[in-house]
Amino acid sequence: MQKKLLFLFLLCWQTVAAQTPVTSLSALQTAINNANPGDVIILANGTYTSTADISITKQGTAAQPITIKAQSPAGAIIAGTGGFNVASPAKYIIIQGFKFTHSASKTKTGAGTSYCRFTRNIFETPGDGENLTIAGSNHEVDYNTFQHKNAMGRFLAIRGSGSQIAESLWIHHNYFLDQQPQTGNGAETFQFGLSGYSMSSSNSIVEYNLFEQCAGENEMISVKASAVTIRYNTIRDCAAQFTLRHGNKCKVYGNYFVNTPGIRIFGDDHVIYSNHFESCNPAINIGNGDGEVADGSPLTCHDRPDRVLVAFNTLVNNTSNITQSGRTNGLGATYTNVAYNVIQGGSNAAQIAGPYTNPTWKGNIIYNTPNGAIPSGGYVTANPLVARDTTGTFHLQSGSPAIGAAITAYPDVLFDMDGQSRSVPLDAGADQVSTAPVTARILTPAMVGYNANTTPPVTQFVDITDNGGVITGQYPNTTKPSEDIPSLIDNDIASKYFRSGRTALWVQYKSSVPAAVTKYTLTSANDVPARDPKNWTLQGSNDTLTWTTLDSRSGETFATRGLTRTFTCSNSTVYRYYRLNISSNNGDTGTQLAEWELFAQQTTGGLMAATQNDMPVTVYPNPTTGIFKVKLDDKKRKSYRLIVLDAKGTQVAATLLPEDQTNREANFNLTAMPGGMYFIQVSDGLHQTTRSLFKY
Structure with missing residues (x-):
């Protein structure tokens, strides 16, 4: 049923947006001048030599931007002496898939522009000057490749108006490659602002960008503005430095x-x-x-x-x-x-x-x-x-x-x-x-730039004990019946597993999804006196006859009641059975545990890709006028990723419910989006549930 709805809405969407193919720069300029919200202008592949700027002053809307794109990624090359000049009052413009080899300092957004996006382009503009200059606010620069510069000027320069730096920019997943050293000042790879803007706050985010072999001058990234967040970028093999040169209250992390x-x-x-x-x-x-x-x-x-x-x-x-x-x-x-x-x-x-x-x-x-x-x-x-x-x-x-x-x-x-x-x-x-x-992780070229996957791999540790399975054990001299052993994997530290006496014991987990466990946790119980495990081994097997030791511990202590400790093990083998062997505790009165969890590292699209499984997810109100909640009736201690897709399958919103968030719900606002069918995907990395939502 959902596939039929998706197909119908795709048909509806395709009839709304006007697509205008063009085969010359003059036809491109005419199409831009006549564009209406929602129009898509497609320039055929080829090399086009410009003698003047391509002017853009039109306005799209949040729900219906005006898209100007190449027929295929990097297929339309803009050479010559003119580039895209996005000028006030332009807003909600998308420029996508071009290769710019025209003269430097020709492609830009000016003051008074807003909500424009450069995505999936290659910038390789020769001569002194900037490859791309951004002024105005709420712009997005993502998945572009800036490469091979051997002249004064910057790959990317952020400017403003008066004394105010551009605000609320989102610059992400770009690849900055090969900027040759220059002898003068003014050849940073990426310059965010100027000294005259430095006391103004930008409230912009620069994230997930990769910088390699960039050495224009002694400053590679130069921030000359306040309140800029720079996070999760990779700077590798660059001879120049990242400098907070002017401005205050910037955050640099990850x-x-x-x-x-x-x-x-x-x-x-x-x-x-x-x-x-x-x-x-x-x-x-x-x-x-x-x-x-x-x-x-x-x-x-x-x-x-x-x-x-x-x-x-x-x-x-x-x-x-x-x-x-x-x-x-x-x-x-x-x-x-x-x-x-x-x-x-x-x-x-x-x-x-x-x-x-x-x-x-x-x-x-x-x-x-x-x-x-x-x-x-x-x-x-x-x-x-x-x-x-x-x-x-x-x-x-x-x-x-x-x-x-x-x-x-x-x-x-x-x-x-x-x-x-x-x-x-x-x-x-x-x-x-x-x-x-x-x-977030250290980036590779495959994760950024014009040809990267739009959904980079996300790695997480999946708790395989949350996926059912069978837990058994041997526990001599126990004061509790065997039914208490399942409480080790019930995500409830109040339901402890207790063993009295000093002899050895083991607990064994049979996973319904075989996996390579590389991390596990043990949680001590809240009772006193302390009966923490001190000496143990973790083993893996696929037949319960041959066991491989993955981790061995001795003399461990938990120090605090109800404390969860995390342990890692070097393991790349997929096992169905895992066994925790707890040996004599050197005279202690016994062993007392509340939880045992086993985690396998999983990357989106990898061996343990999410499978369809119904989870307790509620979406309300449904239908909605735009504002709605997604609630999980799940008290298990793990993280969930929530993604909202439109009828075309494009991600329009996403959030993460961290494992320590007690309120298991998230708020979304689609008031600026068009009416129709949307889909909410909820995934814990191992399972995925999809819910449909209709917006008036």
Whole structure:
């Protein structure tokens, strides 16, 4: 039935939108001048040499944008001396699938434009100047490839109007590749703003972009605006640095820096956390100011960093880690808070050359490097037990002293480098050990740019014990009947499994979906005295005759009643049976557990792709005028991804219900979308349920 509805609505949609094929630039300009909301203008594949800009001032709507696209991705090439000039009052314009090889500084959006989108284009414009300039607000720049620049100017430049920087931009999944070094100033790869805009707030997001082999000048990414969020980007093999050059209150988190000069910080009240630095020189450079804007210094100065938080970052094998360079008559930095970073390797953990007034150093974990400028009391020396995973980045291993290191909340520290939510106690470094879906990772070229998959792989840990299966066990001298063993996988720590006595026991889980378990959790019961398991092995088998040991533990402790501890194991083999063998507890009165969970790593579209399964999902009101709720009547401790699709199968909204969210519902607003049928997909990574929704 849903397939029939989808087909009918596709037919209806295809009859509404007017498609205009054109085969010349003059015909393209005419079609643009005559365009109405919802029109799609398609330029045939070929190379077109422009002698003037292609002007766009038309307005679409949120529900019916005007789309100007190439016949196939990168199939229509715009060469010559003119590009797309999107000028006021243009709004809701989509420019898609072109390859721009015209002169630099010709494709742009101007002040007064809004809600325009550049997507799936290639920018390779020769000569001095910018490949793409964005002014106006609420624009989106996504899945574009910016490549092969050997001239002054930027791949992408963000501007504004008057003293106000462009606002509410979303710049994501772009690929910036191969910018050759220049001898002058003004060749950043990506410049967000100018000094004159720096005191205005942009409230924009720059995320999931990949920068490789970019070295236009000493600054690669230069932020000259306030309130910009830069997250989950990968900066790899670039000779220039990411600089917060002018402006205040920027958030920089979840980024991956590999073999670059890292990040340099000027300005006030920035939050730098959950970033991953490897083989950088330096990793984090806290700027030495030569002026103080708040006291009247010009906006062009190197504004003294004040009240900057540098916390929960992971720094591994960097030539130098946290630094501040010297400056003649420098003002240094004030009230910098450097806390709970994991620093492994390098010449020293910190080297400060300038004035450093009223700093806070707290909870940093250093290993295989001297403390340098970090005072005693601001660090501990310990092996953080970080190991490289399959993505190539360093994550915490079970038993790491970084796990639960911070028992005090940091209100600005909300996510880790995997995109997982953080909650107290916080793990030191960029990684928070979690079984929640992994929504960010170090990027590869296949994930970004004009030819990438629009739905990048999402990796998460799926609790296979939530998928049914059979649990059995052997537990001599128990005071509880055998029926209590299933309570180990019921997601309820109040229903404990208890064994008295000191002899060995085992519990065995037969999964209905064979999987390669790489992580598991044990939760201690709330009772006292403590009867925690201390010594055990985890084994896997496919026939219950031959068992392979996946993990072995001894002398473990849980310390707190009702505490869930996470353990990892190196395993790539799919098993149907998993067994937990708990040995004698060295004189303890027995073993007491509340929960045992087994997790397999799953990537969307992989071995354990979501299967159709009805979950307790309610969508209301249905029908709706636009505002509706999705509610899950499920108290299990796992995350869910909610995706709203229109009748064409295009994603129009999405959200994540994290595992620690007690209110299992999400709100959506489709008032700006056209009426018709929509579909809501709810997935826990292993199962997927679809509900239909009709909007008036």
